[in-house]
Amino acid sequence: MLERIRIVLIGTSHPGNIGGAARAMHNMGLADLALVAPRCEALTADTVSRASGADALVHDARSVETLEEAVADCTLVVGASARSRTLPWPMVTPRALGERLPEELSSSENRVALVFGREDSGLTNAELQRCHAHVHIPTNPDFSSLNLAAAVQVLAYECRLAWLEHGEPPQEASDAPTLASHEELEHYFTHLERALIAIGFHDPAQPRQLMARLRRFTLRARPERMELNILRGILSSTEKLAHPERPATGERAAHD
Amino acid sequence: MLERIRIVLIGTSHPGNIGGAARAMHNMGLADLALVAPRCEALTADTVSRASGADALVHDARSVETLEEAVADCTLVVGASARSRTLPWPMVTPRALGERLPEELSSSENRVALVFGREDSGLTNAELQRCHAHVHIPTNPDFSSLNLAAAVQVLAYECRLAWLEHGEPPQEASDAPTLASHEELEHYFTHLERALIAIGFHDPAQPRQLMARLRRFTLRARPERMELNILRGILSSTEKLAHPERPATGERAAHD
Numbered sequence: 001m002l003e004r005i006r007i008v009l010i011g012t013s014h015p016g017n018i019g020g021a022a023r024a025m026h027n028m029g030l031a032d033l034a035l036v037a038p039r040c041e042a043l044t045a046d047t048v049s050r051a052s053g054a055d056a057l058v059h060d061a062r063s064v065e066t067l068e069e070a071v072a073d074c075t076l077v078v079g080a081s082a083r084s085r086t087l088p089w090p091m092v093t094p095r096a097l098g099e100r101l102p103e104e105l106s107s108s109e110n111r112v113a114l115v116f117g118r119e120d121s122g123l124t125n126a127e128l129q130r131c132h133a134h135v136h137i138p139t140n141p142d143f144s145s146l147n148l149a150a151a152v153q154v155l156a157y158e159c160r161l162a163w164l165e166h167g168e169p170p171q172e173a174s175d176a177p178t179l180a181s182h183e184e185l186e187h188y189f190t191h192l193e194r195a196l197i198a199i200g201f202h203d204p205a206q207p208r209q210l211m212a213r214l215r216r217f218t219l220r221a222r223p224e225r226m227e228l229n230i231l232r233g234i235l236s237s238t239e240k241l242a243h244p245e246r247p248a249t250g251e252r253a254a255h256d
Numbered sequence: 257m258l259e260r261i262r263i264v265l266i267g268t269s270h271p272g273n274i275g276g277a278a279r280a281m282h283n284m285g286l287a288d289l290a291l292v293a294p295r296c297e298a299l300t301a302d303t304v305s306r307a308s309g310a311d312a313l314v315h316d317a318r319s320v321e322t323l324e325e326a327v328a329d330c331t332l333v334v335g336a337s338a339r340s341r342t343l344p345w346p347m348v349t350p351r352a353l354g355e356r357l358p359e360e361l362s363s364s365e366n367r368v369a370l371v372f373g374r375e376d377s378g379l380t381n382a383e384l385q386r387c388h389a390h391v392h393i394p395t396n397p398d399f400s401s402l403n404l405a406a407a408v409q410v411l412a413y414e415c416r417l418a419w420l421e422h423g424e425p426p427q428e429a430s431d432a433p434t435l436a437s438h439e440e441l442e443h444y445f446t447h448l449e450r451a452l453i454a455i456g457f458h459d460p461a462q463p464r465q466l467m468a469r470l471r472r473f474t475l476r477a478r479p480e481r482m483e484l485n486i487l488r489g490i491l492s493s494t495e496k497l498a499h500p501e502r503p504a505t506g507e508r509a510a511h512d
Contacts, residue, residue, distance in 0.1 A: 026396060029395075029396040052401070054399060095417070137413070139285075144283065146280075149403075157393070157413075160396075
């Protein structure tokens with residue numbers, strides 16, 4: 001189970017924090033690290049010093065440019081967030097997140113990403129809206145900003161406790177539904193926005209949080225792959241109606 | 257409740273870890289830090305950098321030479337231990353420790369100390385045997401050594417969760433027994449060893465873990481102050497019998 005939990009660090013500024021996060025992960029039995037557009041060299045003397053023997057995780061880390069690439073194959077994406085933003089999103093506590101993991105990972109195709117933002121500014125609204133849920137580590141309201149590696153430590157600790165308590169999740173029943181991956185969901189949202197523009201319902205110049213609200217609704221429902229295929233079929237038909245002159249979008253969808 | 261939880265760091269080598277521990281404490285609402293014989297300067301640029309605004313806790317920290325001084329007034333002393341030692345000691349998980357705190361701290365005279373050892377070698381057996389219980393943070397057996405500040409973070413997090421869940425413990429009933437403090441217990445153990453030598457039962461040159469076993473037994477029972485007074489009365493009478501020529505030890509006990 002633990003091997004299918006990915007820690008994603010976005011825009012990290014301090015190599016020591018990458019090393020500290022790697023150490024916390026390895027201590028708790030996690031191994032899958034992804035770095036999104038780090039704002040520092042990932043592997044420095046500080047990294048190795050703070051990793052204290054866990055720098056192999058940094059060597060093996062995937063380094064990518066966007067959150068989308070880092071979590072494309074994940075079926076649950078949870079963002080660590082200090083506070084609720086403009087548009088409230090489903091929140092879980094670290095403990096509730098841990099307790100949810102064995103079931104989330106009961107299918108061997110499922111993967112969970114825990115996403116951590118920049119030391120100074122956290123995750124952007126756009127990044128937070130790509131998450132199924134947000135997790136908030138309770139802190140002293142007068143001094144609430146946790147060190148990045150300390151935040152990774154707390155969530156990794158909850159992952160390990162859940163694994164120790166429940167053991168490996170049982171292999172899925174053969175009829176378990178396949179959840180949509182992050183990548184499939186993003187293709188759907190792209191398609192949805194295009195269709196809403198086509199029918200004149202949505203003006204990207206005046207977004208009014210429309211897409212954010214549709215994201216929140218859709219992500220809350222945890223769509224299966226099959227369900228997204230149906231929804232995309234509906235969108236294609238809608239687009240065809242709006243622009244009868246254009247080629248069918250079925251082919252375009254395949255390249256999204 | 258949180259203000260009566262003390263974090264005790266013994267023989268710390270790296271100022272950055274003191275700063276990181278202070279930050280973790282302040283993030284979780286703890287404020288009482290004691291440093292026992294640090295092996296580095298406590299307040300350096302590294303401390304301040306890692307404390308990230310919580311260096312007031314290091315300024316205010318008590319710096320003492322021995323564990324005894326650091327926890328003299330504490331009614332529960334728990335040592336963070338990587339593994340069980342020669343003589344197995346009562347173990348608690350971090351979560352069970354958190355759940356126990358509201359009751360432990362229901363009397364306003366009670367204080368809890370969480371004791372952390374050296375980065376390279378942890379706590380000595382003598383230090384571990386001065387604790388009522390040991391707490392072990394579950395880790396990957398292949399990579400089990402947590403960073404000091406990360407270990408403080410996990411236990412401080414459990415303290416905060418327990419406090420958030422249970423709120424402030426109710427004020428004690430007026431007939432609640434007063435637990436013996438660490439200092440009173442240590443005076444008792446000194447007296448006990450002296451008496452056992454006097455009656456020829458104990459040879460300090462061949463200790464055979466006798467005192468360690470008696471410590472474990474006594475600490476497990478969580479003696480009240482009143483009970484220790486009775487036990488010390490018994491010891492004084494025993495000593496008098498063994499050495500009828502010496503002055504009564506009742507007066508000596510008062511100076512221990």
